[in-house]
Amino acid sequence: xxxxxxxxAIAEVWEATxxxxxxxxxxxxxxxxxxxxxxxxxHSLLQKLNAAVGSSTCNPYRMRLTNAN
Numbered sequence: 835x836x837x838x839x840x841x842x843a844i845a846e847v848w849e850a851t852x853x854x855x856x857x858x859x860x861x862x863x864x865x866x867x868x869x870x871x872x873x874x875x876x877h878s879l880l881q882k883l884n885a886a887v888g889s890s891t892c893n894p895y896r897m898r899l900t901n902a903n
Contacts (some may be wrong), residue, residue, distance in 0.1 A: 835883045837868035837876055848887045854879075 835844055835851075842862045845852045845877055855862065860870065860880055 835867075835880055835889065837880065838866050840864045840866055841870070844883065848883075850886045851883050854882050854886055864898075 835846075841855050841860045841865060842864050842866075845855055852862075858875075859865055860867075860879070863870070867879065871879060
């Protein structure tokens with residue numbers, strides 16, 4: 835998951851994240867996580883959400899663009 839995603843979309847796609855969002859009082863809105871949270875809380879929440887679904891915050895597409903010669 836990324837900061838540019840909304841809690842509503844995250845909870846719809848990954849059901850396991852709903853409890854985490856609720857525990858942290860994150861409203862299921864269309865606003866992005868980045869717009870809802872300060873940076874220090876955002877990073878921690880993203881780690882928890884990604885761990886819950888067995889993912890990482892790594893974006894393979896962005897890595898390909900960055901590493902392209």
